[in-house]
Amino acid sequence: MNQNALRISFASCILLLSLLAGAESAVAQAMTKGSSGLPLPRFVSLKAEKVNLRIGPSTDYAVSWRYLKSGLPVEIIREYENWRQIRDADGTEGWVNQTLLSGERTAVAAPWMRANGDNVYVMMRRDSMSSAAVIAKLEPGVVLKIDECNGNWCKAETKGVSGWVAQAEIWGAYPGEAFK
Secondary structure, three states: OOOHHHHHHHHHHHHHHHHHHHHHOOOOOOOOOOOOOOOOOOEEEOOOEEEEEEOOOOOOEEEEEEOOOOOOEEEEEEOOOOEEEEOOOOOOEEEEEEHEEOOEEEEEEEEHHHHHHHOOOOHHHEOOOOOOEEEEEEEOOOEEEEEEOOOEEEEEOOOOOEEEOOOOOHHOOOOEEEOO
């Protein structure tokens, strides 16, 4: 084997090993689990009507915000004992006690579209396809209860109306996430 062929083979092996290490790291990162044994990050909702958002994981820390509505979706991004660091649809972060959170899935209809003015809607459809009949027009910011997602569409309910919403148009389910 000549010198150049040996160098190319060696370089190819190094490249392959680095790609495998990178893929393993990405898989490990995607499968991060918190101290609860549940995946991080993950979506949950507020269980209580009044929830204090604190600047640290204890009642010794100051309250930075107070939520006044149960059912709002939040994303758990970190865990410390019985405290959860959460992020809301507006990007606000802080700590809440786990007893104030529910595993029930909810979502917010396109919160990023709130500033786009009137006549901007998220369409709720009869079936999980863009050609299906529109059964409701949801204003950005409407909270939905999510029953299931198939990776592209989520079956949702709000104020007695049930239908399908494009997963890309809600905050409360990850892109491509499927669950029942």
